[in-house]
Amino acid sequence: MRKPLSLHPNLRNRLRKMKPLPVFSTILRSGIALGVACGLLACGGGQDDGPSSSAPEKVEGTSGTPEIALIMKSLANEFFKTMADGAEAYHGEHREDFELIVNGIKNETDLAQQVALVEQMVARGVNAIVIAPADSKALVPVLKRAQEAGTVVVNIDNKLDDAVLAEAGVTIPFVGPDNREGAKLVGDELAKSLEKGAKVAILEGVPTAFNAQQRRAGFEDAMKEAGMEIVAVQSAQWEMEKANTVTAALLREHPDLAAVLASNDSMALGAAAAIKAAGKEGAVKIVGFDNISAVQAMIKEGRVLATADQHGDQLAVFGIEAALEILEDNAAPEDKKTPVDLVTKDSLP
Amino acid sequence: MDATETKPSLLSRFGESLGLVVVLLLVIGVFSLLSDRFLSAATLNSIANQVPALAVVSVGMTFVIITAGIDLSVGSVLAFAGAMLGVAMVDWQWPLLLALPLAMIAGLACGFANGWVSVRFAVPSFIVTLGMMQVARGLAYLGTDSQTKYVGKPVEWLGAPLPGVGISTAFVLAVVVVIIGQFVLKRTVFGRYVLVIGANEEAATLSGISIRPVKIAVFAIAGALAGLGAAFDSSRLGAVDPNAGVGLELAAIAAVVIGGTSLMGGRGSVVGSFLGVLIMATLTAGLAQIGATEPVKYLVSGTVIVFAVIVDAWRAKKLKKSIA
Numbered sequence: 001m002r003k004p005l006s007l008h009p010n011l012r013n014r015l016r017k018m019k020p021l022p023v024f025s026t027i028l029r030s031g032i033a034l035g036v037a038c039g040l041l042a043c044g045g046g047q048d049d050g051p052s053s054s055a056p057e058k059v060e061g062t063s064g065t066p067e068i069a070l071i072m073k074s075l076a077n078e079f080f081k082t083m084a085d086g087a088e089a090y091h092g093e094h095r096e097d098f099e100l101i102v103n104g105i106k107n108e109t110d111l112a113q114q115v116a117l118v119e120q121m122v123a124r125g126v127n128a129i130v131i132a133p134a135d136s137k138a139l140v141p142v143l144k145r146a147q148e149a150g151t152v153v154v155n156i157d158n159k160l161d162d163a164v165l166a167e168a169g170v171t172i173p174f175v176g177p178d179n180r181e182g183a184k185l186v187g188d189e190l191a192k193s194l195e196k197g198a199k200v201a202i203l204e205g206v207p208t209a210f211n212a213q214q215r216r217a218g219f220e221d222a223m224k225e226a227g228m229e230i231v232a233v234q235s236a237q238w239e240m241e242k243a244n245t246v247t248a249a250l251l252r253e254h255p256d257l258a259a260v261l262a263s264n265d266s267m268a269l270g271a272a273a274a275i276k277a278a279g280k281e282g283a284v285k286i287v288g289f290d291n292i293s294a295v296q297a298m299i300k301e302g303r304v305l306a307t308a309d310q311h312g313d314q315l316a317v318f319g320i321e322a323a324l325e326i327l328e329d330n331a332a333p334e335d336k337k338t339p340v341d342l343v344t345k346d347s348l349p
Numbered sequence: 350m351d352a353t354e355t356k357p358s359l360l361s362r363f364g365e366s367l368g369l370v371v372v373l374l375l376v377i378g379v380f381s382l383l384s385d386r387f388l389s390a391a392t393l394n395s396i397a398n399q400v401p402a403l404a405v406v407s408v409g410m411t412f413v414i415i416t417a418g419i420d421l422s423v424g425s426v427l428a429f430a431g432a433m434l435g436v437a438m439v440d441w442q443w444p445l446l447l448a449l450p451l452a453m454i455a456g457l458a459c460g461f462a463n464g465w466v467s468v469r470f471a472v473p474s475f476i477v478t479l480g481m482m483q484v485a486r487g488l489a490y491l492g493t494d495s496q497t498k499y500v501g502k503p504v505e506w507l508g509a510p511l512p513g514v515g516i517s518t519a520f521v522l523a524v525v526v527v528i529i530g531q532f533v534l535k536r537t538v539f540g541r542y543v544l545v546i547g548a549n550e551e552a553a554t555l556s557g558i559s560i561r562p563v564k565i566a567v568f569a570i571a572g573a574l575a576g577l578g579a580a581f582d583s584s585r586l587g588a589v590d591p592n593a594g595v596g597l598e599l600a601a602i603a604a605v606v607i608g609g610t611s612l613m614g615g616r617g618s619v620v621g622s623f624l625g626v627l628i629m630a631t632l633t634a635g636l637a638q639i640g641a642t643e644p645v646k647y648l649v650s651g652t653v654i655v656f657a658v659i660v661d662a663w664r665a666k667k668l669k670k671s672i673a
Contacts, residue, residue, distance in 0.1 A: 076486075076495055076591070077592075078496045078591075207643055234637060235643050239595075240588065240590050241582065241590070245633055245634060248634065249634050249635075249638035250637070253640070269586060272587070277395065277509060293496055293497075294496070294588055295499070297501065
């Protein structure tokens with residue numbers, strides 16, 4: 001058992017004599033205690049189990065089958081959970097072909113944790129890493145190291161930055177959908193039900209994310225091609241609640257707005273609620289992206305016109321298949337486009 | 350001036366929030382200049398209908414902060430209560446009037462746990478609620494299977510504008526909660542205890558107040574109000590979202606502090622917090638309406654929060670002098 005935390009008597013007296021503001025002093029003291037405790041825990045863990053202590057248990061399996069690590073963003077996010085579930089279902093059907101280890105980070109923006117996961121997986125000696133990078137630039141160096149250590153790396157979901165890859169001198173194949181093309185599909189469908197010159201607004205995701213930029217570009221392509229007027233492009237950070245607030249404001253500023261193009265379905269739901277609250281249901285059309293379950297009900301009710309399905313449950317599977325191919329045939333890694341389909345009232349069961 | 354001098358209590362009560370009203374009017378004025386369509390009943394109604402969740406959460410937060418505590422878990426608790434609401438209404442087909450109490454009980458349970466652990470084990474509420482922030486978020490994901498649930502019509506009436514009036518039932522209820530909150534804080538024994546404990550816990554103990562139940566109650570109230578906020582939020586969006594309320598705790602803390610409540614405890618006003626909520630909501634709505642870019646939104650919101658607190662502090666100082 002670990003010794004209880006004790007401070008040097010001098011330090012203890014010092015702390016006692018300090019009399020900062022009451023709330024902050026408690027916060028400060030607990031903060032220090034917590035920090036010290038965490039430090040102790042970390043050291044303890046290291047001595048006991050070695051550096052790979054936090055890696056998950058090795059999956060039981062026949063020796064010789066390749067081990068594939070799937071490294072996701074937040075598994076709390078519906079989209080990534082669907083992806084991981086799809087991968088696990090696929091693994092269930094092909095148990096004899098490979099071993100699968102699924103890992104996710106808690107917070108989608110926790111880059112450091114994802115980098116650590118990659119390092120752990122390399123240390124564990126997996127044959128391939130299939131990764132949805134939390135950042136398209138910051139993950140490149142660690143993935144380069146992984147590749148140099150002999151691990152096959154396949155990039156899914158969020159494409160790594162071409163310029164950074166070139167600068168680092170690595171090629172990592174990207175297996176995934178073309179978001180721009182998908183958004184263009186949705187935009188084209190919307191354009192069919194609008195009159196030429198109609199005013200439209202685009203709700204963007206997190207502006208720094210590559211897929212957000214691609215979807216926005218796809219929407220813009222479609223609207224420009226059809227001769228619509230884009231009166232506003234605003235970010236709602238992928239969030240339903242923010243999309244609701246932003247859409248409400250857009251409707252006030254542009255009373256003759258004819259459509260809202262949301263870069264994901266959560267934002268489409270938020271926009272739909274704002275349009276309803278403004279009493280403009282039917283007058284303002286909405287499209288989304290992702291085909292989440294909640295939006296399907298809205299499409300059936302006719303409150304959302306269309307969305308795009310990039311087959312989230314298959315995205316990780318495509319990546320795993322690509323990794324297996326490279327492992328088996330020593331094939332040269334190359335990019336692969338996966339399908340994106342338009343979803344409308346007619347295409348839903 | 351004569352009338353007010355004979356009734357200093359009225360002046361102080363009114364003047365307490367006057368600085369904030371000025372800031373609110375300033376914000377509205379600036380946006381009216383920047384956009385022709387801002388100053389209209391439609392805009393004001395739409396802003397009013399966006400605030401109920403944050404407003405009731407801020408009422409709870411006000412009580413917690415006055416006791417010199419803090420509740421970082423309200424956003425996650427709101428998501429968890431919302432998840433319960435969604436499960437009850439979609440999977441079990443409960444009507445809103447049954448699901449709403451369930452959501453509030455879920456919130457109350459989280460809040461009670463916060464208060465009890467904090468008091469029983471003498472752990473600062475900052476740490477306990479930091480833990481609950483994670484736990485409740487986890488529960489929200491578990492409850493909804495990490496999926497947004499579409500509820501639709503059965504929940505929407507609560508947040509929908511009343512025909513002919515323009516404001517929603519949720520807003521009316523939120524205002525009622527604010528009024529009750531202010532009354533409880535300033536006119537009841539419980540409210541006095543809350544203020545005294547926040548001002549000087551030791552003195553409160555020595556004067557025979559049993560502190561623990563009051564502290565636990567304050568967190569339980571904050572939790573239950575987060576549950577109510579969950580119902581308001583879901584009714585506005587017609588859906589429950591396991592990622593709801595991320596960052597809500599900071600918005601609520603900002604509103605409470607803008608409203609003149611001291612982070613050191615012992616002083617505060619529920620009405621002030623409500624004005625803080627209105628300032629923040631007007632700012633968000635206005636910036637979106639004039640089409641401000643993302644960086645500008647952050648820059649302006651941050652500046653206004655600090656500006657509002659400065660104006661309020663300056664106003665309070667003048668007020669003290671004028672009474673003296």
